[in-house]
Amino acid sequence: MKKINTVFTIICLFACFSNAKTFYANGYPEVKKVALTFDDGPGKATKRVLEILKEKNVKATFFMLGIRVESDTETAKKVVADDHEIGSHTYEHVNFYSYKVDDKIRKMERGILQAKKIIKDKLGVDTYLMRFPYGYSKPEGLEVAQKQGYYVINWSFGMDWENVSAQEMHIKYKQAIKNGAIFLMHDLPKNDKILSFLGDFIDEIRAEGYEIVTVSELLNLKQKYQTEI
Numbered sequence: 001m002k003k004i005n006t007v008f009t010i011i012c013l014f015a016c017f018s019n020a021k022t023f024y025a026n027g028y029p030e031v032k033k034v035a036l037t038f039d040d041g042p043g044k045a046t047k048r049v050l051e052i053l054k055e056k057n058v059k060a061t062f063f064m065l066g067i068r069v070e071s072d073t074e075t076a077k078k079v080v081a082d083d084h085e086i087g088s089h090t091y092e093h094v095n096f097y098s099y100k101v102d103d104k105i106r107k108m109e110r111g112i113l114q115a116k117k118i119i120k121d122k123l124g125v126d127t128y129l130m131r132f133p134y135g136y137s138k139p140e141g142l143e144v145a146q147k148q149g150y151y152v153i154n155w156s157f158g159m160d161w162e163n164v165s166a167q168e169m170h171i172k173y174k175q176a177i178k179n180g181a182i183f184l185m186h187d188l189p190k191n192d193k194i195l196s197f198l199g200d201f202i203d204e205i206r207a208e209g210y211e212i213v214t215v216s217e218l219l220n221l222k223q224k225y226q227t228e229i
Contacts, residue, residue, distance in 0.1 A: 003033075006154040007023040022146045023137055027180025027218040033211045034181040035218040037155065038200075039089055039131060041187040042068050042075035046197055049187045050082055056202045060084050061215040062187070063131040066091035066115030073122045080123050084119040085214040086155065087129035090113045098119055108132075108144045112117040112149055116148070128152050129215055130225040149224045158184025173197075182215065 027033060028194060038049060041064055045087065053060055062079050064086060077203045080086060091114035096104065112130065119125050122159055130150040134142055137154060145152045157176035185194050216222070 005168060018061075022142050022150075023152045023154070024219055025137075026156045026182060029179045031218075032209055033180055033213050033218050034177065034183065034205060036044075036183050036185065037063060037083055037131075037153070037215060038089075038185050038187045039063045039066060039081045040068070040093065042072045042079065043186075043188040045189050045192055045195065046075050046187040049116050050084075050196070052082070052195070052198050052202075052207055054082060054186045056199060057212050058212050060131065060212075061087055061153075063087040063090045063119070063129075064115075064119065064209045065091040065093060066111075066118040069118050076123055080125060085129070085216060086119060086123065086125045086127060087131060087215070088112065088115045088119060088127045089131055089150065090133060091118070093133045095185075096132060096138075096141060097134055098118055098173050103143060105140060108141060109148070112148050112150065126223070129221070149221065151221055151224075152221075153182065153219075155184035157181060160191045160194045166196045169193055170197040171202055172200065177205055177210065179210075180218065182218065 019080060027035065036058065038060060041062060064076060064082055066088070090108075090111035091165070092111065094107065094111060096108065099107065101107070116127055117129050128149055128151065130145055131153050133147075135154045142152055156178070157173065159172055176183070183196075185191065202212065
């Protein structure tokens with residue numbers, strides 16, 4: 001009887017993981033919380049982002065590229081030391097929407113596992129949140145991510161790569177404040193317009209009564225299970 005119960009438990013756990021929601025682009029609409037996320041780093045703008053976040057006492061989620069963690073481990077460690085949340089942005093910035101080679105699934109798997117190993121080895125962080133480059137979210141990508149124990153996190157608003165003035169960008173970000181918002185930003189020099197208003201934007205979020213939290217807190221997510229690297 002005990003053996004039957006054990007088998008049943010394993011089957012139930014497997015079913016839970018298989019059916020659990022994997023993809024998120026918003027938090028819960030009834031909760032007055034938002035999350036700030038930064039992609040593509042660590043980069044030359046990361047230290048300034050960290051300074052602003054520390055000054056405002058805000059914790060954010062950084063979706064890091066494995067290749068950049070390799071090349072700038074020191075900066076990546078500063079993000080960890082400041083107690084921010086680390087997610088994976090895969091190993092390199094591949095656009096799977098336009099990827100035409102027939103090894104697409106294998107390429108995704110390699111990129112996820114490479115980044116996971118590098119982030120674990122260099123930073124001591126076992127990631128379970130990830131964001132594909134360009135917000136790739138087609139079913140095969142979600143399936144690959146889920147098999148590796150990841151939640152895939154996209155965003156409700158982001159535009160810091162667009163060719164508009166910092167003032168216009170600031171207005172658009174402010175207009176996008178809502179319950180459960182996940183804001184996409186980048187910590188690379190080419191996206192430095194965001195730095196001109198990030199501190200003010202944080203103040204504006206709080207002035208409207210919102211709490212700024214990490215993605216895992218916003219979505220109440222915990223690590224599913226550990227996978228082999």
